[in-house]
Structure formats: C-alpha cells, structure tokens
Amino acid sequence: MKFVDIITSAIANSFRSKLRTGLTVIAIFIGAFTLTITSGIGTGVTSYINSQVSAIGAADVLTVSKTDDAAATESDGPAAYDPEKATTISLGNGSRPGSTIQALTDADLDTIKATSGILGVDPAVQVTPDFIEYDGSGKFELTVNAPATLTTADLAAGAQLDNESATDQLLLPTTYLDALGFSTPESAIGQTVSIGITDFAGTPQQVPATIVGVQNETILGAGAGLNQPLTDRLHDVELAGTPAGAPQSYASATARFDLDASDEEIVAIKADLADQGYASQTVADQIGSFETVINVIIGVLNAFAVIALIAAGFGIINTLLMSVQERTREIGLMKAMGMNGGRVYALFSTEAVFIGFLGSALGALVAVGVGSVISNILATTVFENLPGLQVVQFAPSSIAIIIGVVMLIAFLAGTLPARAAARQNPIDALRYE
Amino acid sequence: MTVPVLSAQNIGKSYGSGANRFDALKGVSVDIRAGESVAIVGKSGSGKSTLMHLLALLDDPDSGALLVEGTDAKKLKGKEVNRLRNQDFGFVFQQFFLTANASVLENVVLPLKIAGVSPKARRARGMKALEQLELADKAKNKAMNLSGGQKQRAVIARALVNNPKVIFADEPTGNLDTATGAVVEDILFSLNKDKGITLIIVTHDIDLAARCDRQIFIRDGIEDVTRSPEAISKPEGARA
Ligand SMILES: Nc1ncnc2c1ncn2[C@@H]1O[C@H](COP(=O)(O)OP(=O)(O)OP(=O)(O)O)[C@@H](O)[C@H]1O
Ligand SMILES: [Mg+2]
Numbered sequence: 001m002k003f004v005d006i007i008t009s010a011i012a013n014s015f016r017s018k019l020r021t022g023l024t025v026i027a028i029f030i031g032a033f034t035l036t037i038t039s040g041i042g043t044g045v046t047s048y049i050n051s052q053v054s055a056i057g058a059a060d061v062l063t064v065s066k067t068d069d070a071a072a073t074e075s076d077g078p079a080a081y082d083p084e085k086a087t088t089i090s091l092g093n094g095s096r097p098g099s100t101i102q103a104l105t106d107a108d109l110d111t112i113k114a115t116s117g118i119l120g121v122d123p124a125v126q127v128t129p130d131f132i133e134y135d136g137s138g139k140f141e142l143t144v145n146a147p148a149t150l151t152t153a154d155l156a157a158g159a160q161l162d163n164e165s166a167t168d169q170l171l172l173p174t175t176y177l178d179a180l181g182f183s184t185p186e187s188a189i190g191q192t193v194s195i196g197i198t199d200f201a202g203t204p205q206q207v208p209a210t211i212v213g214v215q216n217e218t219i220l221g222a223g224a225g226l227n228q229p230l231t232d233r234l235h236d237v238e239l240a241g242t243p244a245g246a247p248q249s250y251a252s253a254t255a256r257f258d259l260d261a262s263d264e265e266i267v268a269i270k271a272d273l274a275d276q277g278y279a280s281q282t283v284a285d286q287i288g289s290f291e292t293v294i295n296v297i298i299g300v301l302n303a304f305a306v307i308a309l310i311a312a313g314f315g316i317i318n319t320l321l322m323s324v325q326e327r328t329r330e331i332g333l334m335k336a337m338g339m340n341g342g343r344v345y346a347l348f349s350t351e352a353v354f355i356g357f358l359g360s361a362l363g364a365l366v367a368v369g370v371g372s373v374i375s376n377i378l379a380t381t382v383f384e385n386l387p388g389l390q391v392v393q394f395a396p397s398s399i400a401i402i403i404g405v406v407m408l409i410a411f412l413a414g415t416l417p418a419r420a421a422a423r424q425n426p427i428d429a430l431r432y433e
Numbered sequence: 434m435t436v437p438v439l440s441a442q443n444i445g446k447s448y449g450s451g452a453n454r455f456d457a458l459k460g461v462s463v464d465i466r467a468g469e470s471v472a473i474v475g476k477s478g479s480g481k482s483t484l485m486h487l488l489a490l491l492d493d494p495d496s497g498a499l500l501v502e503g504t505d506a507k508k509l510k511g512k513e514v515n516r517l518r519n520q521d522f523g524f525v526f527q528q529f530f531l532t533a534n535a536s537v538l539e540n541v542v543l544p545l546k547i548a549g550v551s552p553k554a555r556r557a558r559g560m561k562a563l564e565q566l567e568l569a570d571k572a573k574n575k576a577m578n579l580s581g582g583q584k585q586r587a588v589i590a591r592a593l594v595n596n597p598k599v600i601f602a603d604e605p606t607g608n609l610d611t612a613t614g615a616v617v618e619d620i621l622f623s624l625n626k627d628k629g630i631t632l633i634i635v636t637h638d639i640d641l642a643a644r645c646d647r648q649i650f651i652r653d654g655i656e657d658v659t660r661s662p663e664a665i666s667k668p669e670g671a672r673a
Contacts (some may be wrong), residue, residue, distance in 0.1 A: 002546075002549045334547060338514075
C-alpha cells in the first residue's frame with residue numbers, strides 16, 4: 001500500500017464513525033485550546049514586558065539596599081532597638097510611608113563605593129514636585145517615575161535622558177501633551193517647562209527643565225522621568241532650610257559597575273556586597289523575578305492543559321481500540337490479501353495522528369480567534385492605560401509545537417491499538433463474529 | 434511432469450490445547466497443478482476450510498509440509514508470502530467480507546491498493562473486472578446496497594482483479610439461489626477455461642463438485658479415499 005493511500009484511507013476511516021471520532025476530537029480540542037491560550041498569554045505578557053523594559057539601558061547598575069535585619073527575619077518577633085542603626089528615614093529619600101526599613105547612611109555609601117568592582121554610587125532620592133507648567137497655560141500635577149534613569153524609555157519622540165549632561169532634562173509622558181498644549185510629541189522637544197516644588201520651610205519654588213523626549217506610557221510607573229542633575233537640583237530645593245547637622249539617610253542607592261562586567265563578575269560583586277550586609281539587584285534581576293512569577297502562573301495553567309491532553313490520549317486509545325475491534329474482519333481481509341503488519345500498524349497510527357491533528361489544529365485555530373478578539377477587547381477596555389499591551393499573542397512556532405506535541409501524544413496513544421491490529425492473524429480475524 | 438503449483442504433504446492442523454485440543458486436519462496430501470479445477474468436498478466441520486486456508490498460506494500447518502512451486506512455505510519470507518497472497522492468489526470468502534460503506538469499485542480494487550497500484554490504473558482495472566461480471570453499472574453503489582448475487586459477483590471481481598494464478602473459493606454458491614448460483618459457477622469455470630486460472634473450490638454441492646476436474650473428499654480431517662472420483666458422473670451439460 002502506498003503512503004498516500006495509507007493517509008487517505010486512515011482519514012476516510014476516521015470519518016467512518018463520525019460521532020466517536022467527533023467526541024475524541026472534542027477532548028483533544030479542549031486540551032489544545034487551553035494550551036494555545038496559555039502559551040498566547042505567556043507570549044503576550046512576556047513580549048510586553050520585554051518591549052517595556054528589555055531595552056535595559058542601565059545594564060551597569062545595581063540597586064543596593066541594606067539587608068533586612070537578621071534577627072527580624074529569623075524570629076517572629078520584632079528586632080530589639082539598636083540606636084546605632086539608622087532606622088528612621090528623613091523626607092525625600094524614597095521610603096514608603098509608614099514603613100520602617102534599614103536605611104543607608106553616608107557611611108554605608110562610602111563602604112559600597114569602596115567595594116571592588118563598584119565604580120560609583122548615588123543615593124536614590126525621590127523628589128515630590130507640586131506641579132508642571134508650560135508657557136503659562138496652567139499648572140498640572142506632576143508624578144515622577146523614579147526608575148526612569150535606570151531604564152531605556154519607549155520613546156514617542158526625542159531622546160533618552162542623559163545623566164552625564166549638565167542640563168536639567170525631563171522625559172514627558174504622552175498623557176501630558178494635551179494638557180500642556182503640545183499638539184504633537186515632536187513639538188514638545190527642546191521646550192522649557194517650569195516645575196513647582198515646595199522647600200523644607202514651606203515656600204513654593206520653581207525650577208526650569210528642558211523636555212528631551214516624549215515617552216509612551218509604561219507599566220513601570222506612569223510619570224515623568226528626570227535626569228540625575230534635575231533630580232539633584234529638586235532634592236536640594238526640597239532640603240533647603242533643613243536644620244544643619246541632621247544625618248542624611250536613604251532607602252536605597254544605585255551603584256554603577258563596569259558595563260562590560262561578565263555575569264560571574266556581577267555575581268561576585270553582589271556576593272561581596274551581601275557579605276558586607278547589603279542586598280543588591282540588577283535591573284535584569286528585578287525584571288527576572290517579575291517574569292518568574294508570570295512563568296509560574298503560566299506553567300500551572302499549562303499543567304492543567306497537559307492533564308486534559310493526557311485524558312484525551314486515553315480517549316484516542318479507546319476510540320481506536322473500538323475501531324480495531326469493529327474492523328477486525330477488514331484487517332483480516334487486508335492481511336489475507338497480502339497487506340503486511342507494518343502497513344496495518346501505519347494505517348491505524350496514522351488515524352490516531354490524524355485525529356490528534358484535527359483536534360489540535362481546530363483547538364489552536366479557535367484559540368487564536370477567541371484569544372485575539374478577547375485581547376483586542378481588553379486592550380481597549382481594561383488595559384486601555386497600557387498602550388501596546390496585547391495580553392494574548394500567538395507565536396507561529398509555539399502553535400506549531402503545540403500541534404506537533406498533541407500529534408505525538410496521539411501517535412503514542414495509537415501505538416497500543418495499532419499493534420493489536422497489526423498482530424492479528426488473518427484467519428482468526430476473518431472468523432471473528 | 435511439471436512441479437505442482439501447490440503441494441500439501443501430509444499436513445495436519447489442531448486447534449486449542451490440552452483437553453480442548455481438536456485435530457481439524459489429521460494428515461492430508463494433495464497436489465494442485467496449474468490450470469486444473471479442484472473441488473474440496475465434505476460434511477460440515479470436516480476440515481475443508483481449514484485445508485483451504487493452509488493451501489492459501491493464510492495459516493501454518495502444525496505438521497507436514499506445504500510446497501509452493503516446490504519451495505517449502507516455511508522457508509518463504511513474510512514479504513514473499515504477502516506477495517503470493519496479493520499477486521498470485523485470489524480469494525472468494527463465504528461471507529463476502531465487503532466493506533459495507535465503501536463503493537463496489539473501492540471494494541474491488543482493494544488488492545490493487547494493497548499492491549501499491551496508482552489510483553488511475555486501479556480504476557481502469559477495477560472497472561474491467563466489474564464489466565467482466567456485468568456489474569459495471571453498480572461500480573459507484575455502496576456495497577451494502579447490492580443483492581446477494583451481486584455481492585457474490587463483486588467478490589469474484591475482487592478475486593480476479595489482480596490477475597491471480599489461483600482462485601480459492603469457499604462455498605461460492607453456498608448462500609445463493611440455484612439460478613444465481615449457476616451464473617456464479619459459470620463465471621468461475623469460464624475463468625478457469627479462458628484464462629487458465631487454477632480453481633480450488635470448497636463446496637457442499639455435489640453438482641458443483643462434479644463440474645470440477647478433480648474432487649478431494651474430506652471426512653473428519655482426513656481424505657476419504659473410499660469415495661473414488663469415478664463414483665461421481667458428470668451430469669451432461671446440466672448447467673451449461
Ligand atoms: N479457531 C478454531 N478453534 C477451534 N476449533 C476450530 C477453529 N477453526 C476450526 N475449528 C474446528 O475445526 C473443524 C474444521 O473446521 P472447518 O472450518 O475447516 O470446517 P469446514 O469443513 O469448512 O465446515 P463447513 O462446511 O461447515 O464450513 C471444525 O470442527 C471446527 O469447529
Ligand atoms: Mg468452511
């Protein structure tokens with residue numbers, strides 16, 4: 001029997017008992033559908049995160065903070081008070097309100113700077129400006145996106161922030177354009193805006209800044225990005241009038257290392273810092289832990305889909321065993337007419353693979369359709385504020401892998417019935433009632 | 434003398450084992466020569482079908498030897514056995530064994546499909562075989578919609594579609610009325626005469642047996658030599 005004839009016969013045979021084949025196809029469909037959707041969510045979310053932050057400009061930056069108090073983590077009770085430790089954090093240093101965290105002091109910064117491999121260290125300061133104004137057209141609240149200096153922004157126009165520059169630079173989110181009176185992102189570039197900020201004594205002050213770029217909204221906090229000189233200037237204004245001698249403390253600091261450092265070297269720097277009592281993370285680490293959570297969720301969903309597929313596999317075994325039994329005489333006849341066992345085996349396993357293909361191709365196709373529709377609806381409703389987020393995205397390669405894997409499962413499920421068919425003795429099969 | 438196409442030498446076959454062991458054939462020897470027509474006659478359960486299956490290489494004898502053109506069948510490779518079954522032998526089974534939902538033509542070309550003949554050639558040869566049996570107009574009908582006699586003819590068309598050297602027919606007229614049975618008999622004997630196809634027919638019907646060149650009587654698994662061929666006289670032109 002020719003290969004083509006085996007395939008056409010197998011397909012014709014699987015349609016002979018439409019109800020039985022149909023039910024098995026539905027079982028596979030459910031598994032393949034779930035698997036395609038979950039992998040689509042995985043692709044969508046991962047590609048969104050990547051588009052947001054994977055262009056990590058500051059690959060040479062570590063976020064350093066003090067390791068949590070050992071006593072507090074090892075026992076359930078609170079740690080004993082130690083007046084030597086800086087636990088209170090003064091205004092404008094990036095602490096969360098109401099939280100007590102181990103603060104970094106200037107002495108800590110010196111220690112971190114002295115660590116081998118660290119080129120420089122800046123305390124993370126958070127400034128809270130009151131408003132932004134352009135050309136006297138009205139004052140608007142201004143939120144600052146603190147990690148902006150660490151990441152490469154998804155730009156609508158203009159350039160990235162330059163921390164080495166002497167000018168005070170600002171990266172404006174697209175949402176501010178209308179309010180400030182800019183018709184296009186391009187028209188905002190190079191314009192000077194003024195930022196209102198209140199000093200320690202309560203006096204309102206204004207600081208000018210130049211818009212260097214316009215940024216699409218991101219998941220990493222919506223808000224304007226400020227370069228280091230502008231942040232420092234605003235911080236100085238905020239602290240103007242602070243009683244002299246009040247010790248400075250910071251929630252965290254950004255330490256710079258050599259951009260060409262290998263992974264091993266980065267690990268060594270982090271270990272060195274850990275020995276001295278500092279926790280440190282690269283931007284990649286921070287994103288990595290985010291991705292790990294998403295991957296775990298997707299992994300769990302995939303596990304359910306695989307369980308569904310295994311159940312479907314037994315459905316295939318059952319379907320084919322029944323059709324082997326139903327066609328016992330036909331198998332006997334074909335063998336009596338000189339069909340060899342291998343071809344009989346091929347005939348039945350092709351039927352299994354075809355059923356698997358039918359279920360998985362339909363499942364994947366419907367999943368792509370449904371997923372795209374849902375994703376588009378979500379993009380204009382729930383995720384309206386996250387432009388560019390398509391929650392469900394389909395990579396042709398992963399769909400091909402899913403269909404391939406399901407066909408493999410179907411083939412494996414088909415081996416048992418196909419072997420039973422191939423081993424039949426023609427005479428016994430013909431005598432079968 | 435030429436080598437017989439098929440030669441059974443004291444073959445035996447048992448079914449089951451232990452107390453349930455049943456000797457269906459207890460040592461039968463037959464030589465089948467090319468171009469002759471042989472009837473295997475005997476009571477129900479005497480072992481006729483068993484003998485036919487052994488001769489057709491559909492089953493292996495437990496004792497004795499079966500020679501195919503002088504070669505021991507046991508020494509033949511699986512591939513060679515399949516080739517013989519497919520190319521040299523044609524089968525007409527008592528219960529038709531037609532695939533009910535497939536068309537008559539599809540049923541008839543099954544041996545060609547197994548042989549790997551191209552679809553176009555399959556169709557042409559299948560139609561030729563159906564024309565020979567005056568069934569061409571039914572080619573596209575479903576096999577289950579044929580009458581008993583038409584089914585029997587379809588099965589014969591299937592047996593001869595691959596131009597076999599030997600046709601094995603188990604009770605080819607067993608479930609047909611006398612008139613239709615006679616038509617089927619005529620077809621088989623004309624194949625034997627016109628194309629020189631060797632016929633091996635298993636039958637209860639003493640008249641059909643009488644039309645064959647030779648009869649082998651089986652009784653309880655052995656050849657019944659008391660029934661000499663001379664005991665049956667050929668009825669003159671009874672069913673011409
Ligand atoms: N697979 C089997 N297992 C057990 N016994 C069997 C088997 N096949 C055949 N037999 C027995 O072998 C004997 C011969 O069977 P066979 O089919 O050859 O008879 P037969 O002469 O063709 O009869 P009939 O004319 O009724 O078709 C019978 O008694 C039958 O019951
Ligand atoms: Mg019989």
